[in-house]
Amino acid sequence: GNSVTQMEGPVTLSEEAFLTINCTYTATGYPSLFWYVQYPGEGLQLLLKATKADDKGSNKGFEATYRKETTSFHLEKGSVQVSDSAVYFCALSGLRETSGSRLTFGEGTQLTVNP
Amino acid sequence: ETGVTQTPRHLVMGMTNKKSLKCEQHLGHNAMYWYKQSAKKPLELMFVYSLEERVENNSVPSRFSPECPNSSHLFLHLHTLQPEDSALYLCASSPQGTGNTEAFFGQGTRLTVV
Numbered sequence: 735g736n737s738v739t740q741m742e743g744p745v746t747l748s749e750e751a752f753l754t755i756n757c758t759y760t761a762t763g764y765p766s767l768f769w770y771v772q773y774p775g776e777g778l779q780l781l782l783k784a785t786k787a788d789d790k791g792s793n794k795g796f797e798a799t800y801r802k803e804t805t806s807f808h809l810e811k812g813s814v815q816v817s818d819s820a821v822y823f824c825a826l827s828g829l830r831e832t833s834g835s836r837l838t839f840g841e842g843t844q845l846t847v848n849p
Numbered sequence: 850e851t852g853v854t855q856t857p858r859h860l861v862m863g864m865t866n867k868k869s870l871k872c873e874q875h876l877g878h879n880a881m882y883w884y885k886q887s888a889k890k891p892l893e894l895m896f897v898y899s900l901e902e903r904v905e906n907n908s909v910p911s912r913f914s915p916e917c918p919n920s921s922h923l924f925l926h927l928h929t930l931q932p933e934d935s936a937l938y939l940c941a942s943s944p945q946g947t948g949n950t951e952a953f954f955g956q957g958t959r960l961t962v963v
Contacts (some may be wrong), residue, residue, distance in 0.1 A: 736956055738891075769953055777855075777956040778892075781879070827950070836882075836905070837941075837952055839892040 736761045740824050740840030747814055747847050755797075755809040757824035757841045765826040767800050767807040768837070769793075772821045779821070781809075814847045821845070852876040855940050855955035862930065863963055870925040870958045872940030879944065881923040882952060886937040898923060930962045943947060 741756035759767065765784045770778040782791030787802035796811045807824060824840040853874045862868050874881065883895040897905035900918040902926050912934075914926040923940055941952040 766950070770954075775956075777853075777954040778941075779954070780951050783951055827952075834895060836897065839891075841889075841891045 736838040738840040746845035750813045753811040754784050757807045759805050760825050768825045769809050770823040770845050780801045816847045819847045853955035859959045861961045867928040870922040874942040878942035880921050882941040884939040932962050935961045
């Protein structure tokens with residue numbers, strides 16, 4: 735079955751530091767890959783996505799590249815801000831032609847950015 | 850505004866109570882989902898509805914009973930819950946028939962069973 739493995743947290747960085755959160759996956763076929771972010775007390779928000787190999791998703795300074803050869807989708811940001819403190823989830827969606835999207839999530843990585 | 854609204858945001862209930870969680874989406878989607886988020890565990894997909902029919906039930910105990918009266922509304926009826934059922938319950942929706950799209954989430958209902 736499908737699975738997602740995320741870098742264990744928590745991760746604590748100083749403002750303006752470089753961020754990498756590793757994500758690898760196991761899936762049959764060609765899944766779509768996502769990063770979601772959850773701020774305290776909130777639900778999940780889509781941060782970025784990539785739907786095929788070598789695609790790069792980007793949003794709000796975050797980037798991730800769909801690497802089929804390494805089955806990875808690592809999240810990066812060049813300069814984090816205090817407001818980026820949140821839990822980040824890597825997820826994949828298998829291809830189901832008739833019944834919508836089913837997301838398989840990683841365990842989440844808590845990021846804290848200190849001023 | 851995410852387009853998916855959940856009520857209530859917080860709920861405390863005793864083990865003998867019956868309560869319902871409500872989810873409403875205004876995105877024109879035809880697939881809706883219930884997820885459970887517990888501390889230190891990955892999100893668990895509980896139920897999937899597609900075109901108002903339940904298409905997936907991931908071994909969820911019968912004390913959780915979903916209902917999808919139309920494509921815009923989803924309920925989760927709760928009865929005789931256990932303390933270990935305390936969690937954040939997230940509703941999501943997505944377009945039906947396109948398995949590689951993202952799901953859109955509500956803000957969740959924080960449930961505490963006492």
